[in-house]
Amino acid sequence: MELKFTKMHGLGNDYIYINCFDTVIESPETLAITLSDRHFGIGGDGIVLIMPSSIADAKMRMFNLDGSEGKMCGNAIRCVAKYLYDNTIVAKEELTIETLSGVKTLSLYIENGLVEKVKVDMGKAELIPEKIPVLLEGESIIASPITVGTENYEITCVSMGNPHCVVFCHDVDNVKLSAIGPLFEHNALFPDRINTEFIEVVERNRLKMRVWERGSGETLACGTGACASAVAAVLNGHCEKNSDIDVELLGGVLTIHYTDDTVFMTGSCTKVFEGTINI
Numbered sequence: 721m722e723l724k725f726t727k728m729h730g731l732g733n734d735y736i737y738i739n740c741f742d743t744v745i746e747s748p749e750t751l752a753i754t755l756s757d758r759h760f761g762i763g764g765d766g767i768v769l770i771m772p773s774s775i776a777d778a779k780m781r782m783f784n785l786d787g788s789e790g791k792m793c794g795n796a797i798r799c800v801a802k803y804l805y806d807n808t809i810v811a812k813e814e815l816t817i818e819t820l821s822g823v824k825t826l827s828l829y830i831e832n833g834l835v836e837k838v839k840v841d842m843g844k845a846e847l848i849p850e851k852i853p854v855l856l857e858g859e860s861i862i863a864s865p866i867t868v869g870t871e872n873y874e875i876t877c878v879s880m881g882n883p884h885c886v887v888f889c890h891d892v893d894n895v896k897l898s899a900i901g902p903l904f905e906h907n908a909l910f911p912d913r914i915n916t917e918f919i920e921v922v923e924r925n926r927l928k929m930r931v932w933e934r935g936s937g938e939t940l941a942c943g944t945g946a947c948a949s950a951v952a953a954v955l956n957g958h959c960e961k962n963s964d965i966d967v968e969l970l971g972g973v974l975t976i977h978y979t980d981d982t983v984f985m986t987g988s989c990t991k992v993f994e995g996t997i998n999i
């Protein structure tokens with residue numbers, strides 16, 4: 721079977737996008753593993769299915785490179801909006817996309833008829849206190865102590881529809897992520913596994929972040945992770961609520977705006993190439 725695909729990325733967090741308005745993918749889990757392989761496949765952090773929806777302009781399902789399904793993906797949803805608008809499937813500058821974490825609303829920034837940047841209403845952030853005793857002191861959360869491997873860390877766990885463990889550190893460039901990332905991902909505290917973000921506070925309202933993603937390993941960017949990190953930074957007193965927080969990732973910068981009602985994420989979305997592959 722010849723399969724058409726579009727390769728896109730959000731700040732280097734790259735996925736293989738498949739238009740499923742007229743195509744049914746029988747086993748997306750297996751396909752994600754096959755197509756994501758950077759030597760024997762197309763190469764990517766996973767795949768994204770763009771599907772019709774009865775409650776939104778379209779539906780997104782995303783699968784990590786290990787075949788596990790993510791309930792939300794911030795970088796991918798911006799690219800899905802780009803795909804829908806640029807291919808005149810949805811001719812609107814504000815559209816909705818159904819995900820496993822609810823329907824999200826997106827505002828498109830268009831240049832020369834193509835979507836260059838998208839602002840996403842990511843919905844409310846939720847603390848994951850049932851896993852980690854969250855210590856409250858006045859208005860701020862004191863990150864909770866945890867030992868992983870042989871090291872002690874202070875973590876704040878936040879859900880953006882998918883789970884994140886935010887770890888504050890002083891020198892994020894030198895975190896041995898390939899060694900410590902899997903110890904967090906597969907930690908007994910997180911039976912569904914977890915996405916782990918290591919955050920360095922550069923200045924008030926500017927963070928530097930690296931991420932070990934559940935199901936994909938280290939990626940160049942993580943949209944939901946950047947949101948979770950900004951929320952954790954506000955709760956721990958490092959950043960201001962109701963103002964722009966720039967999160968510097970390996971692949972570029974995402975701007976997060978955390979309010980009492982929701983979290984907004986703004987960032988670019990890029991099409992690399994289209995192709996067909998026999999599966």
Ligand SMILES: N[C@H](CCC[C@H](N)C(=O)O)C(=O)O
Pocket residue numbers: 733784789790791792793794795796882883915933934935936939941942943944945
């Ligand atoms: N690995 C994540 C899904 C992808 C999230 C990330 N790529 C983003 O941009 O939000 C999970 O299993 O929850």
